[in-house]
Amino acid sequence: xxxxxxxxxxxxxxxxxxxxxxxxxxxxxxxxxxxxxxxxxxxxxxxxxxxxxxxxxxxxxxxxxxxxxxxxxxxxxxxxxxxxxxxxxxxxxxxxxxxxxxxxxxxxxxxxxxxxxxxxxxxxxxxxxxxxxxxxxxxxxxxxxxxxxxxxxxxxxxxxxxxxxxxxxxxxxxxxxxxxxxxxxxxxxxxxxxxxxxxxxxxxxxxxxxxxxxxxxxxxxxxxxxxxxxxxxxxxxxxxxxxxxxxxxxxxxxxxxxxxxxxxxxxxxxxxxxxxxxxxxxxxxxxxxxxxxxxxxxxxxxxxxxxxxxxxxxxxxxxxxxxxxxxxxxxxxxxxxxxxxxxxxxxxxxxxxxxxxxxxxxxxxxxxxxxxxxxxxxxxxxxxxxxxxxxxxxxxxxxxxxxxxxxxxxxxxxxxxxxxxxxxxxxxxxxxxxxxxxxxxxxxxxxxxxxxxxxxxxxxxxxxxxxxxxxxxxxxxxxxxxxxxxxxxxxxxxxxxxxxxxxxxxxxxxxxxxxxxxxxxxxxxxxxxxxxxxxxxxxxxxxxxxxxxxxxxxxxxxxxxxxxxxxxxxx
Amino acid sequence: xxxxxxxxxxxxxxxxxxxxxxxxxxxxxxxxxxxxxxxxxxxxxxxxxxxxxxxxxxxxxxxxxxxxxxxxxxxxxxxxxxxxxxxxxxxxxxxxxxxxxxxxxxxxxxxx
Numbered sequence: 131x132x133x134x135x136x137x138x139x140x141x142x143x144x145x146x147x148x149x150x151x152x153x154x155x156x157x158x159x160x161x162x163x164x165x166x167x168x169x170x171x172x173x174x175x176x177x178x179x180x181x182x183x184x185x186x187x188x189x190x191x192x193x194x195x196x197x198x199x200x201x202x203x204x205x206x207x208x209x210x211x212x213x214x215x216x217x218x219x220x221x222x223x224x225x226x227x228x229x230x231x232x233x234x235x236x237x238x239x240x241x242x243x244x245x246x247x248x249x250x251x252x253x254x255x256x257x258x259x260x261x262x263x264x265x266x267x268x269x270x271x272x273x274x275x276x277x278x279x280x281x282x283x284x285x286x287x288x289x290x291x292x293x294x295x296x297x298x299x300x301x302x303x304x305x306x307x308x309x310x311x312x313x314x315x316x317x318x319x320x321x322x323x324x325x326x327x328x329x330x331x332x333x334x335x336x337x338x339x340x341x342x343x344x345x346x347x348x349x350x351x352x353x354x355x356x357x358x359x360x361x362x363x364x365x366x367x368x369x370x371x372x373x374x375x376x377x378x379x380x381x382x383x384x385x386x387x388x389x390x391x392x393x394x395x396x397x398x399x400x401x402x403x404x405x406x407x408x409x410x411x412x413x414x415x416x417x418x419x420x421x422x423x424x425x426x427x428x429x430x431x432x433x434x435x436x437x438x439x440x441x442x443x444x445x446x447x448x449x450x451x452x453x454x455x456x457x458x459x460x461x462x463x464x465x466x467x468x469x470x471x472x473x474x475x476x477x478x479x480x481x482x483x484x485x486x487x488x489x490x491x492x493x494x495x496x497x498x499x500x501x502x503x504x505x506x507x508x509x510x511x512x513x514x515x516x517x518x519x520x521x522x523x524x525x526x527x528x529x530x531x532x533x534x535x536x537x538x539x540x541x542x543x544x545x546x547x548x549x550x551x552x553x554x555x556x557x558x559x560x561x562x563x564x565x566x567x568x569x570x571x572x573x574x575x576x577x578x579x580x581x582x583x584x585x586x587x588x589x590x591x592x593x594x595x596x597x598x599x600x601x602x603x604x605x606x607x608x609x610x611x612x613x614x615x616x617x618x619x620x621x622x623x624x625x626x627x628x629x630x631x632x633x634x635x636x637x638x639x640x641x642x643x644x645x646x647x648x649x650x651x652x653x654x655x656x657x658x659x660x661x662x663x664x665x666x667x668x669x670x671x672x673x674x675x676x677x678x679x680x681x682x683x684x685x686x687x688x689x690x691x692x693x694x695x696x697x698x699x700x701x
Numbered sequence: 702x703x704x705x706x707x708x709x710x711x712x713x714x715x716x717x718x719x720x721x722x723x724x725x726x727x728x729x730x731x732x733x734x735x736x737x738x739x740x741x742x743x744x745x746x747x748x749x750x751x752x753x754x755x756x757x758x759x760x761x762x763x764x765x766x767x768x769x770x771x772x773x774x775x776x777x778x779x780x781x782x783x784x785x786x787x788x789x790x791x792x793x794x795x796x797x798x799x800x801x802x803x804x805x806x807x808x809x810x811x812x813x
Contacts, residue, residue, distance in 0.1 A: 150763065151763055151766055151767050153736065153771065154767065154770060157721055157722060157770055160722055160723055160728055161721065161723060194766075196759060196762055198759065225765065225766060225769065244766050244769055245717075245721070245766075245769035245770045246721050246770055248720045249720065249721065249723055
């Protein structure tokens with residue numbers, strides 16, 4: 131630190147001298163001006179104005195205590211109550227021993243007795259005070275996260291170790307706290323909103339750590355650690371504190387926070403490892419919006435390694451075209467025989483070492499780190515190209531639907547991207563279908579509806595995916611701009627065994643008829659289900675009963691069958 | 702005109718006062734007249750006579766500060782005694798002290 135000061139102490143610091151006596155002011159000015167830039171104030175009010183104006187650059191205030199009007203004690207009190215002004219050191223000028231003690235207790239950094247010491251003594255005291263305060267600021271700046279004021283990770287780990295030394299027998303919980311889809315929120319609502327969100331969470335966590343006798347830090351962009359004595363229900367208690375700190379804007383977009391808890395930590399582990407465990411638990415529920423909290427268990431390390439591997443390999447996977455677009459046919463079952471109507475594009479990963487990987491495994495991982503955006507666009511482009519290719523080969527269009535997420539719809543460039551992809555492939559809007567999950571409409575629905583309306587006005591057909599898993603009210607359903615309802619597979623699974631499920635499907639069919647919507651049933655696996663759905667009036671069927679998702683060449687088998695069927699009909 | 706020699710002759714410790722002025726005699730001498738400003742002593746006397754000991758203390762205290770910094774020892778001695786009585790709110794007869802104050806002040810003032 132000494133070397134540091136030798137370097138930075140070269141420039142002239144700014145000093146404010148506050149004294150109602152012109153003789154005293156001039157005398158100090160004379161002493162200080164060779165080494166300092168000296169500002170002068172003749173009373174307390176004048177001093178406060180200068181202090182507020184110069185607070186960022188003022189190195190020290192030399193303050194006379196007894197002055198008419200606002201006196202030095204009042205100035206000191208006002209400064210101590212202000213978070214920023216408090217950081218400026220004050221040296222009081224006084225001839226009374228009792229005043230020295232009082233002012234030091236009130237927060238003064240030092241005192242200079244009157245009559246003044248010789249100039250060198252005064253200069254040395256001022257320099258020492260400035261050095262001390264600047265070094266405190268440097269330490270604070272390095273140990274605290276500037277955005278939230280919480281400890282940074284390195285200092286937090288040190289404090290956690292100290293905590294253990296002070297309380298060697300206390301049972302402790304390590305917790306990791308993350309904001310779900312923070313990167314997406316940052317993109318959609320802007321960085322300043324993201325910062326506000328991080329600060330709010332910082333305040334809530336700091337508040338909670340204080341109440342629960344624990345410590346906290348921000349360890350990365352949207353991640354926080356807490357180290358608190360066991361016995362607290364951290365997810366529940368902290369969620370309540372967060373709710374108290376949230377702004378209306380945050381409440382409206384339903385900020386979700388997830389928790390990973392490593393309860394009653396093993397003291398044999400270093401603190402770093404304890405928080406790795408908490409973080410693993412937290413990451414294990416990434417993308418799973420039903421689970422708010424997860425507790426660490428040892429198998430999580432294996433799963434984490436697998437996710438890391440998938441993330442690391444994605445780039446190469448895209449470059450080497452390891453991601454395959456599969457197609458699952460949808461059949462129109464309204465006539466005597468099922469007829470191929472369209473298909474859904476679904477992605478698979480043919481990993482050279484791990485084999486065929488299901489999207490259930492890699493999509494949540496990619497959603498969390500934002501890579502899903504690139505993968506989605508790869509699938510959209512590939513599907514559009516395939517539609518054009520089949521059209522060229524077979525002379526008619528098999529429309530293909532692609533999945534778009536809520537995040538995609540919120541992107542300003544989305545409509546341009548979709549139209550660009552269609553143009554590039556040489557297909558029309560009527561040949562391309564977009565599947566949007568029901569849950570996408572539930573948050574910020576006005577904006578989503580607006581985008582979907584624009585897409586429909588371009589001629590694109592919109593399918594509402596996973597219908598029945600979200601929260602659309604009937605009222606909302608009637609105002610949503612959609613063309614097709616895709617019944618969630620949950621309704622279909624037991625339709626042949628449960629009267630109630632069948633009734634539910636029939637009810638949805640009535641609503642769909644009233645709203646003039648087509649209905650697709652997905653997840654149809656057997657003859658019984660097929661028959662019941664046909665009887666209920668479902669328009670289209672998708673599921674293993676007809677075909678599992680297949681690569682493009684296999685899909686062509688269905689297209690050829692449809693050609694033959696059409697020829698037969700003609701004959 | 703007050704000179705360093707004259708101030709010393711009148712009992713001041715100018716070498717002490719000069720140390721606080723970086724030994725700049727001219728600067729020191731430019732400050733000195735402020736310590737004998739008649740109006741300030743008149744104001745102090747008036748407040749004492751009116752029984753306003755609190756404000757009289759503030760005036761005396763301020764003068765004491767200036768006199769001590771400039772090392773105007775004879776006048777400092779009087780004002781210092783007065784300040785301590787006023788600080789304690791002593792309702793004593795300040796007449797003799799005031800007379801002494803003027804006597805010393807005038808010794809300097811006539812040399813200004």
